[in-house]
Amino acid sequence: MGKFTGYQCSLCGAEYPPDQPIYACPVDGGNLDVLLDLHHVRLQLGAGGLPQEGEPGLWRYLPLLPVDDPGGRGTPLRLAGWTPVFEPASLAAELGLRRLWIKDESHNPTASFKDRASAVVIARARQIGAEVVVTASTGNAGAALAGMAAAVGHKAVIFAPRSAPPAKVAQLLVYGATVLLVDGSYDDAFDLTIQASEAFGWYCRNTGYNPFTAEGKKTAAFEVWDWHRKTRPGFALSEMKLFISVGDGNIISGIHKGFKDLQALGWIEAPPQLIGVQAEGSAAIANAYARGDERIIPVQSTTIADSISVDLPRDGVRAVRAAVQTGGRYVLVSDAEILSAIAALGKAGLFAEPAGATAYAGLVKAIGEGWVGADDAVFVLNTGSGLKDVRAAMQAVKEAPVIKPSLDAVKSVIKS
Numbered sequence: 001m002g003k004f005t006g007y008q009c010s011l012c013g014a015e016y017p018p019d020q021p022i023y024a025c026p027v028d029g030g031n032l033d034v035l036l037d038l039h040h041v042r043l044q045l046g047a048g049g050l051p052q053e054g055e056p057g058l059w060r061y062l063p064l065l066p067v068d069d070p071g072g073r074g075t076p077l078r079l080a081g082w083t084p085v086f087e088p089a090s091l092a093a094e095l096g097l098r099r100l101w102i103k104d105e106s107h108n109p110t111a112s113f114k115d116r117a118s119a120v121v122i123a124r125a126r127q128i129g130a131e132v133v134v135t136a137s138t139g140n141a142g143a144a145l146a147g148m149a150a151a152v153g154h155k156a157v158i159f160a161p162r163s164a165p166p167a168k169v170a171q172l173l174v175y176g177a178t179v180l181l182v183d184g185s186y187d188d189a190f191d192l193t194i195q196a197s198e199a200f201g202w203y204c205r206n207t208g209y210n211p212f213t214a215e216g217k218k219t220a221a222f223e224v225w226d227w228h229r230k231t232r233p234g235f236a237l238s239e240m241k242l243f244i245s246v247g248d249g250n251i252i253s254g255i256h257k258g259f260k261d262l263q264a265l266g267w268i269e270a271p272p273q274l275i276g277v278q279a280e281g282s283a284a285i286a287n288a289y290a291r292g293d294e295r296i297i298p299v300q301s302t303t304i305a306d307s308i309s310v311d312l313p314r315d316g317v318r319a320v321r322a323a324v325q326t327g328g329r330y331v332l333v334s335d336a337e338i339l340s341a342i343a344a345l346g347k348a349g350l351f352a353e354p355a356g357a358t359a360y361a362g363l364v365k366a367i368g369e370g371w372v373g374a375d376d377a378v379f380v381l382n383t384g385s386g387l388k389d390v391r392a393a394m395q396a397v398k399e400a401p402v403i404k405p406s407l408d409a410v411k412s413v414i415k416s
């Protein structure tokens, strides 16, 4: 302990001590930022800073995380994060870009970005002796919590909307979590989870409610920084545009927090420009950005990208700030554009679920609108695997022909 010094409300600025059991600001419900004593961190690490070598997961960043080492060596808990970065030349050529990278979060143990948050929340649960961890989820947060919990023998309870894609529900069940499918929306599941956690004393992981999820998600920023300092691509981080799909807004605000930590440590001069991409049918954060204020007005969300389908984003204010404070912006894409992005990524060997491909769809949109071009350095996150939602994937491509088992049948198909 020592480096985790408390919480600060992102709305009113009130501070709370680290040992207070707390999720959101009791005064105004604002999201809490985790406060770290970075001076203490810098002294501990010494002149060399964070070593460039470490274990192949996000725990290499433990000195910058507000939790103790959770153990779990030899389990998937150790392998959350540290995902590959690809440089897809065919996509860059198609888009007329010279500098394009894609970080593929489908390589996480449960196949989405959410493992980063769930791994750190499990570490926190172990530290405070919380036996049961509960979350609301459109699917991925739950799968991540269920998987990370199972890895170290922890109990997980998941509330998901009954409309969640079957592959995600299968994951929850196979990992052995207690699964409750709510006959309602993600937002209904969210509110019910908070009631249940209060009634039964469960530790609640809810995205944009538990302050530790953003701390897990910030490790993606550390990895982008590590990639940049290792590959030395010839431009400053602040010249780069980082495309991120946005639902509740917790990934983009967590990544923003990571870059703010690095800046406070004096390890980077300025963050990349964070570009939030939302689906047109689930655009509460982008709407606030477009109006030029921080008021998040709920929408009736409808999009094929279930992982970013949210009526009332739970981390909206910080998500708006992430774009504004880094010189980034928001952009909207249609479901048709998301499906095209799935097909385009597939041709480069990357299989994304709709919400995962949304960031790439935003890049295509940005190029079409003329505010990204050949001179830009672009970095895109794919946040989740296409195997999570096979029905959506099939909508992105033409059906395969069914043929008789004869060479003639093959010949007639090959000709046409």
Ligand SMILES: *Cc1c(COP(=O)(O)O)cnc(C)c1O
Pocket (backbone or CB within 6 Å): 112, 113, 114, 140, 141, 207, 245, 246, 247, 248, 249, 250, 251, 252, 307, 308, 353, 355, 356, 383, 384, 385
């Ligand atoms: C959760 C999720 C997102 C969006 O993250 P938020 O924190 O809700 O903005 C994007 N893509 C995938 C695959 C996700 O699971």
Ligand SMILES: [Zn+2]
Pocket (backbone or CB within 6 Å): 009, 010, 011, 012, 013, 014, 025, 026, 027, 028, 029, 030
């Ligand atoms: Zn407050």
